[in-house]
Amino acid sequence: MIDRSFSEERSAEVVADSFDSTPDPRLRTLLQSLVRHLHAFIKEVELTEAEWAAAINFLTATGQISDEVRQEFILLSDVLGVSMLVETINHRAGEATESTVLGPFHVVSSPERALGADIALDGKGEPCLVTGRVHDLAGQPVPAATIDVWQANDDGFYDVQQPGLQPERNLRGLFTADDDGAFWFRTIVPRYYPIPQDGPVGDLLRASGRHPFRPAHIHFLVTAPDFRSVTTHLFVADSAYIDSDAVFGVKQSLVRMFPTVDDPVTADKFGVTNPYRTVDFTIVLAPGALI
Numbered sequence: 001m002i003d004r005s006f007s008e009e010r011s012a013e014v015v016a017d018s019f020d021s022t023p024d025p026r027l028r029t030l031l032q033s034l035v036r037h038l039h040a041f042i043k044e045v046e047l048t049e050a051e052w053a054a055a056i057n058f059l060t061a062t063g064q065i066s067d068e069v070r071q072e073f074i075l076l077s078d079v080l081g082v083s084m085l086v087e088t089i090n091h092r093a094g095e096a097t098e099s100t101v102l103g104p105f106h107v108v109s110s111p112e113r114a115l116g117a118d119i120a121l122d123g124k125g126e127p128c129l130v131t132g133r134v135h136d137l138a139g140q141p142v143p144a145a146t147i148d149v150w151q152a153n154d155d156g157f158y159d160v161q162q163p164g165l166q167p168e169r170n171l172r173g174l175f176t177a178d179d180d181g182a183f184w185f186r187t188i189v190p191r192y193y194p195i196p197q198d199g200p201v202g203d204l205l206r207a208s209g210r211h212p213f214r215p216a217h218i219h220f221l222v223t224a225p226d227f228r229s230v231t232t233h234l235f236v237a238d239s240a241y242i243d244s245d246a247v248f249g250v251k252q253s254l255v256r257m258f259p260t261v262d263d264p265v266t267a268d269k270f271g272v273t274n275p276y277r278t279v280d281f282t283i284v285l286a287p288g289a290l291i
Ligand code: BEZ
Pocket: 075, 078, 101, 102, 103, 104, 105, 195, 196, 214, 247
């Protein structure tokens, strides 16, 4: 009779086999592969009991600090590069606009705003005009695409991190592209900022000597019927940390200069003070289902 009892040598095989009857074949694959990799990792590093207890405590603390607006597990996935890997595997872009991490701060819905609105409600930061258009792969406009944008304020915090301190829905807006697929709004030039460091993920970064900063960026989530939506950012080319994003989110196709433009006629048209900072973003959507 074959010995199927647990041993150091047979551990992965025995535990993986215990999931053989999982009715959902995909769930079976995920569980059995996870077990094999997890057991291989423990054997490779010869994990000690103290280290395993520390890992359990770390994950417990990660859950305990999370609530409706604080999602420490997403943050953990981000700093481990897991968010970016899942994103990249699932959104191979081809000619469409590349995606990047959603991040933990898309936790409230953005208010609908008219094209041209100013999303900076706290009066801080350097004003910036954002213009753009949404196209399909053939370069045809995608009218009525929705463009959801959010960013941190000039102090490096999202509105949901500072309730009562920042105006509600500061630096968030949901815009609808016009008949030519065009959109435009006013905001501030984003600044680099640290991801939250007051929880277990901050402890992890400190223990490993890693910095917590993300280069300056504006978030975009663009959707339109019959197209795959894209979750992405615009990064500021000359921002600090552009080459060492704490969450590995930078893709070269998403990096732009935010030049200063001296053009009184255009400034007047968009309601900005001349000269002004600006950035232009053509978003290309691939055909497909909404999400
Ligand atoms: C963000 O860009 O909002 C973000 C992304 C990942 C981790 C923390 C913040």
